[in-house]
Amino acid sequence: MVDSQITISLPGLEDGRKADEPCTIVIFGASGDLTARKLIPALYHLHIEGQMPGSFHVVGFARREKTDASWRDEMRAGVETHSRTRRVDNAKWNAFAANLSYHRGDLTDADAYAGLAKRLAGLGDPCLVNNLVFYLAISPSLFGEVVDQLRTADLLHRMEEGDAHWQRVVVEKPFGHDLQSAQVLNNHLLRHVRERQIFRIDHYLGKETVQNIMMFRFSNAIFEQLWNRESIEHMQITVSEDIGVGARGGYFEEAGTLRDMMQNHLLQILSLVAMEPPPSLAAEDIRNEKVKLLKSIRPMTMEAVATNVVRGQYFAGIVNDDSREGYRQEERVNPESNVETYVALKLFIDNWRWSTVPFYLRTGKNLPLRASEVRVQFRPTPNVLFAAQDNLDLHANALTLRLQPDEGIFLRFNGKVPGNSIETRPVRMHFGYDAEFGAYTPEAYERLLLEAMAGDTTLFIRRDEVETAWQIVDDIREGWGGTSLSNREFYAAGTWGPIAADDLLERDSHKWHNPKPAQR
Numbered sequence: 001m002v003d004s005q006i007t008i009s010l011p012g013l014e015d016g017r018k019a020d021e022p023c024t025i026v027i028f029g030a031s032g033d034l035t036a037r038k039l040i041p042a043l044y045h046l047h048i049e050g051q052m053p054g055s056f057h058v059v060g061f062a063r064r065e066k067t068d069a070s071w072r073d074e075m076r077a078g079v080e081t082h083s084r085t086r087r088v089d090n091a092k093w094n095a096f097a098a099n100l101s102y103h104r105g106d107l108t109d110a111d112a113y114a115g116l117a118k119r120l121a122g123l124g125d126p127c128l129v130n131n132l133v134f135y136l137a138i139s140p141s142l143f144g145e146v147v148d149q150l151r152t153a154d155l156l157h158r159m160e161e162g163d164a165h166w167q168r169v170v171v172e173k174p175f176g177h178d179l180q181s182a183q184v185l186n187n188h189l190l191r192h193v194r195e196r197q198i199f200r201i202d203h204y205l206g207k208e209t210v211q212n213i214m215m216f217r218f219s220n221a222i223f224e225q226l227w228n229r230e231s232i233e234h235m236q237i238t239v240s241e242d243i244g245v246g247a248r249g250g251y252f253e254e255a256g257t258l259r260d261m262m263q264n265h266l267l268q269i270l271s272l273v274a275m276e277p278p279p280s281l282a283a284e285d286i287r288n289e290k291v292k293l294l295k296s297i298r299p300m301t302m303e304a305v306a307t308n309v310v311r312g313q314y315f316a317g318i319v320n321d322d323s324r325e326g327y328r329q330e331e332r333v334n335p336e337s338n339v340e341t342y343v344a345l346k347l348f349i350d351n352w353r354w355s356t357v358p359f360y361l362r363t364g365k366n367l368p369l370r371a372s373e374v375r376v377q378f379r380p381t382p383n384v385l386f387a388a389q390d391n392l393d394l395h396a397n398a399l400t401l402r403l404q405p406d407e408g409i410f411l412r413f414n415g416k417v418p419g420n421s422i423e424t425r426p427v428r429m430h431f432g433y434d435a436e437f438g439a440y441t442p443e444a445y446e447r448l449l450l451e452a453m454a455g456d457t458t459l460f461i462r463r464d465e466v467e468t469a470w471q472i473v474d475d476i477r478e479g480w481g482g483t484s485l486s487n488r489e490f491y492a493a494g495t496w497g498p499i500a501a502d503d504l505l506e507r508d509s510h511k512w513h514n515p516k517p518a519q520r
């Protein structure tokens, strides 16, 4: 007998979804790293999978001197080096590349936008001319300038109900560096467009497994009924990286891990695992619940920061047999820097469902492996039946949502060891994406670009979300003040973080559960 298959989808996330309306994507920053590594490979894959609109065009905008042909060649090399298949079919590439053109210009030069308008007008089809996705793959310090210039050049309009055409602005992270700068940026963008025209990217939301958190919770009664303070003792969210700052030392000295990772990826994952069920799967309903959750996080007072937040910074060590320099020895890093490359924190969500349940979040660089996972630790059973057994290894149940790599879900429970004694051992049930669905997992940017073309904002961050997250991060930074790192906050590259982070959990009689290497 064959199991029947039921498909439930978020709006805009159906298999085989296609962006229907013809449009032009203008990429500002077309000669940059993000365009070659992520954007063009994603668009190429959408094209070969038949998910691009029947008619589309891509204009690359940057300062460097290039021709259409030389930009196309560079983009082809980008696909060959960085795309998930790394293979390019000549005929398919040629069909795709015929839609790419390069526009040379400076982002601060009004004439360059006038030239862009002329180029777009030359595309003829009113949809290609007027349905425009402006992708800002540039420094956030230029976002305001670009939208001003687009407005002046009559390329960007505030949308009204019933408009025949649309324009959308996609912005990359970092979206501001604190609450105030995010508000300034939001106010600037909103002078020219409506909120529903702004697509703020957090590429974690484009990942299949992150999208699956909601599906998993709300389509499985057995777990959702346990998803509360009665059954769950605590949760851990870990996003570990096995690389250091590399060439990004200059940027990192300004940012630090709290702003670079915690403000966006970890708080996004938290809001999905902890939010209330939305009244519908409409973008605004989902985003309302996420914001509500972020607003329910207990404020990080100075005392809370001192006891519940740990910073860390790596010193020299070995990761995967590779020796690594300390952060302070990295290029363009102050040799006395106190910038954090690791953050662990405990927070509480003051709502009915989660009252008293600690959530532990941690993320850091130069940890032993790259992994993202959520571990849900259930409460132990009452120690009555087995109390008389010596050495009984009775573990509380735990559920792990592995977001990357080796994507899957694991449930740990106790099983009796075969034999005449009463001996138990924790065993695991394992669902792996690859085994169940095959290796096909679209890149996050494929999904995000598709959604931007389709006009669905579900997977993008709304203004109040980004600002609420900054408020949390600002409170923590204020709590840190200008203090230096203590000895207990340094960790050797290749270890799971500073001793102070272990102390944080030990005080609650818990311990970190470190992600395991992929089992391939």
Ligand SMILES: NC(=O)c1ccc[n+]([C@@H]2O[C@H](COP(=O)([O-])OP(=O)(O)OC[C@H]3O[C@@H](n4cnc5c(N)ncnc54)[C@H](OP(=O)(O)O)[C@@H]3O)[C@@H](O)[C@H]2O)c1
Residues within 6 Å of the ligand: 028, 029, 030, 031, 032, 033, 034, 035, 037, 061, 062, 063, 064, 105, 106, 107, 108, 136, 137, 138, 139, 140, 172, 173, 174
């Ligand atoms: N790279 C990633 O994986 C990644 C990931 C997440 C977020 N981001 C964000 O995405 C944005 C772009 O990152 P990136 O790594 O691609 O940066 P990048 O490699 O430094 O590229 C910057 C681009 O901006 C263009 N540009 C700068 N000033 C300009 C001006 N005045 N006029 C015209 N073009 C100008 C550059 O063009 P010319 O050099 O030709 O002037 C170049 O194409 C940043 O906000 C970054 O934080 C990047």
